[in-house]
Amino acid sequence: MREQSAGSGRLIDAHCHIDLFDNPAHVVAEAEAAGVYTIAVTNAPSVFRHTAALVKDCRYVRAAVGLHPELVHSHGRQVEKMPPLLQETRYVGEIGLDYTTIDQAVRRAQRDVLGKILTWCAEYKDKVLTLHSRRAAADTVEAVGANYPGSVILHWFSGSSGELERAVSYGMYFSVNLSMVGSQKGQALISRMPVDRVITETDGPFVKHGPQPAKPIHTQSVIEGLATLWHTSPDEASDTVFANFKRLLRGSSVGGR
16 A cells, blocks of 8 residues: 655554553654654653653644543542643643543542543644543533534444434534444444544554554555545545544644644
């Protein structure tokens, strides 16, 4: 599969854990050179400034502050560190809910943390949120609600058709990756997503591109998968995703940095 030419500025990686790669600085430099607009999510507030320092001189890569739901049980107190960090970035993630745990106390703690973050972000009215919703799509979508004052991306969505439709009715977007375009379930979900609500992600280094962790430059392969599903050319699919991303940013009053 083709990789994007350097400096093109047309690819989008809306969800990448750059700080978890073996050589984060190299991944950042590669994404920047290739012009891949990248949201570098973080799993806890304590690691945000490290990622922010990695991307401080970047045109295309932005750091997001987050608290992964699977870390709430061990790092939940860090949520109180988020308010001042929200002044430093308009990108927020990875946040959300994860109901792979059956512990109801942990689930309640996740909902409490997500509620706090959503309340703080709503005050700004321009945040771009990337949310995790594994086995918790209904509660995640309802936590955000229909009138949230910002842009919301459901990362690697795996919920039901009904939950997808509710998210669409609430104005949410979906970021899809190589695992999704390469699986029957993922393809079925993508086929139900409005084309104008789909953007691309890698979720690297967790998702693989062949034998190696998926990096921002590998979003071209996601584009090619979407082109096949949408019965169009890769260039047209890329244009669609890029237009979706620009619309998402305009919708939340986001301009440049």
